[in-house]
Amino acid sequence: MTITLTRRRLIRAAAIGGGAALLSGCDRIVQNSSARAFLERAEELTMAAQRSLLDREALAREYSESEIIQPQRPNGSISPRDPDYRRMAANGFADWRLSVTGLVERPQSLSLDELRAMPARTQITRHDCVEGWSCIAKWTGVPLAAVLDEAGVKPGGSYVVFRCADTLGREKYYESIDMIDARHPQTILAYGLNDETLPVANGAPLRVRVERQLGYKMAKYLMGIEVVTSLASIRGGKGGYWEDRGYEWYAGI
Amino acid sequence: MSDQAETQTEVVYRHRWATRIWHWLNAFCLFFLLASGLQIFNAHPALYLGAQSNFSAPLLSMTAERTGDGSLRGLTEIGSMDFDTTGFLGASREGSEALVARGFPAWATIPSYRDLATGRVVHFFFAWVLVASGLAYVCASLFNGHFRRDLIPEWGELRTAPRTIGDHLRFRFGREAHYNILQKLTYLIVILGLIPAMVATGLAMSPGMDAAMPWLLDLFGGRQSARTLHFVTMSLLVLFFVVHIAMVLAAGPVNEMRAIITGRYRVRRPASKETA
Numbered sequence: 001m002t003i004t005l006t007r008r009r010l011i012r013a014a015a016i017g018g019g020a021a022l023l024s025g026c027d028r029i030v031q032n033s034s035a036r037a038f039l040e041r042a043e044e045l046t047m048a049a050q051r052s053l054l055d056r057e058a059l060a061r062e063y064s065e066s067e068i069i070q071p072q073r074p075n076g077s078i079s080p081r082d083p084d085y086r087r088m089a090a091n092g093f094a095d096w097r098l099s100v101t102g103l104v105e106r107p108q109s110l111s112l113d114e115l116r117a118m119p120a121r122t123q124i125t126r127h128d129c130v131e132g133w134s135c136i137a138k139w140t141g142v143p144l145a146a147v148l149d150e151a152g153v154k155p156g157g158s159y160v161v162f163r164c165a166d167t168l169g170r171e172k173y174y175e176s177i178d179m180i181d182a183r184h185p186q187t188i189l190a191y192g193l194n195d196e197t198l199p200v201a202n203g204a205p206l207r208v209r210v211e212r213q214l215g216y217k218m219a220k221y222l223m224g225i226e227v228v229t230s231l232a233s234i235r236g237g238k239g240g241y242w243e244d245r246g247y248e249w250y251a252g253i
Numbered sequence: 254m255s256d257q258a259e260t261q262t263e264v265v266y267r268h269r270w271a272t273r274i275w276h277w278l279n280a281f282c283l284f285f286l287l288a289s290g291l292q293i294f295n296a297h298p299a300l301y302l303g304a305q306s307n308f309s310a311p312l313l314s315m316t317a318e319r320t321g322d323g324s325l326r327g328l329t330e331i332g333s334m335d336f337d338t339t340g341f342l343g344a345s346r347e348g349s350e351a352l353v354a355r356g357f358p359a360w361a362t363i364p365s366y367r368d369l370a371t372g373r374v375v376h377f378f379f380a381w382v383l384v385a386s387g388l389a390y391v392c393a394s395l396f397n398g399h400f401r402r403d404l405i406p407e408w409g410e411l412r413t414a415p416r417t418i419g420d421h422l423r424f425r426f427g428r429e430a431h432y433n434i435l436q437k438l439t440y441l442i443v444i445l446g447l448i449p450a451m452v453a454t455g456l457a458m459s460p461g462m463d464a465a466m467p468w469l470l471d472l473f474g475g476r477q478s479a480r481t482l483h484f485v486t487m488s489l490l491v492l493f494f495v496v497h498i499a500m501v502l503a504a505g506p507v508n509e510m511r512a513i514i515t516g517r518y519r520v521r522r523p524a525s526k527e528t529a
Contacts, residue, residue, distance in 0.1 A: 046381075050459075053466075134306050
């Protein structure tokens with residue numbers, strides 16, 4: 001009996017010790033910058049594979065009214081404390097403007113009314129959060145392609161960078177997509193959610209919908225759109241707030 | 254007795270190099286995929302059925318709640334059933350510190366601390382390795398006859414299944430050159446069923462793949478159902494791993510390990526065969 005217990009204890013100690021060594025070994029591997037860079041190469045493979053499979057125009061699934069069963073769950077920033085944003089919100093976003101700058105022929109400064117007067121698209125789509133949950137909601141807005149055409153993208157304009165009003169952590173939120181997703185018919189600058197004005201928690205007055213990618217690509221509290229050639233010189237150089245913190249830039253996965 | 258047994262064994266070449274390399278590559282991939290997958294699951298430790306999450310009625314959830322005395326309690330809910338899983342699921346210790354809210358415990362995830370971005374980087378890298386090595390293995394096995402010769406059961410063999418199950422229940426394991434019927438069926442289910450299901454349900458969670466192949470969503474009954482099936486298939490693979498290791502230990506770990514490392518396996522020749 002004593003022997004069995006001792007042996008069992010020994011085996012357990014060895015198993016716990018072995019497991020701990022294995023895991024701390026794994027932690028060390030993923031913290032090693034060159035090992036991490038090697039593992040991250042898989043993202044290029046995923047993007048290349050998906051882009052070769054994915055028709056440029058292939059639409060994300062759209063759902064029926066009856067499948068809207070709950071409010072769109074807000075995540076990340078839900079009530080920005082930034083003084084400029086609070087001031088605009090208090091004023092019903094009357095003096096809010098969306099700037100369209102960078103590599104464009106005709107830089108723009110658009111009011112909400114001007115955006116609402118442009119061609120609109122309404123779509124009932126599924127929002128997939130990187131955390132794992134999904135939520136179906138109805139979004140109304142102006143196709144980003146229409147805004148880009150209004151401004152006239154200059155040659156060399158490869159990416160659209162979204163500049164936001166909210167601060168997450170210690171930095172202003174920002175995101176970026178390439179022209180394939182920017183000109184996709186379901187990529188809209190949304191000002192309406194479930195037949196109502198877009199609420200603050202979901203990104204008022206304007207947010208972007210990029211239906212074939214994960215939620216963190218769909219920047220809220222938009223202030224400006226900038227067309228650029230490269231993302232390398234912006235902030236952390238990875239093309240977005242979460243990307244600078246290790247998330248994939250191509251979030252079609 | 255032992256002398257007699259000794260003279261009736263012989264070493265056969267059981268596993269070709271393609272099978273051996275794939276076996277170890279698979280073991281390696283599945284370990285990293287499991288631990289990084291649990292890290293990803295921990296970002297939202299709940300499962301649902303259908304296209305979207307019905308937040309008020311998850312199929313399964315792991316949560317933490319404060320009890321009256323201020324300590325944390327881990328709660329796992331499956332349907333309408335509640336289980337106190339403090340220390341393991343819902344709330345566990347990272348290192349020796351106080352309980353923290355997390356789905357699966359630190360010792361089961363890569364990285365051990367909470368880091369969804371890194372979990373995803375690890376998961377997608379090894380998913381590619383799993384797919385690439387799996388495709389190479391299937392091609393090699395079709396070419397070298399491994400499927401036809403070693404894995405596809407013959408009709409007569411199916412009738413031996415009840416006896417083989419009986420032998421296993423009595424812990425009687427044969428040492429034959431070829432897989433028995435239970436091994437063949439199990440390996441076929443894993444190779445052609447569970448691993449492809451794992452990959453397909455994984456792809457169905459990708460919004461890009463859902464646009465490219467909308468039938469993936471219909472095949473699994475929606476994105477959240479696909480996520481749930483991904484989790485269920487993972488559980489079946491873990492169950493396979495546990496039984497597989499138990500069988501290796503029961504059937505003679507040294508001989509089995511030698512076979513899967515060098516390909517050479519010591520078999521017992523039935524005495525009746527010698528005399529006949």
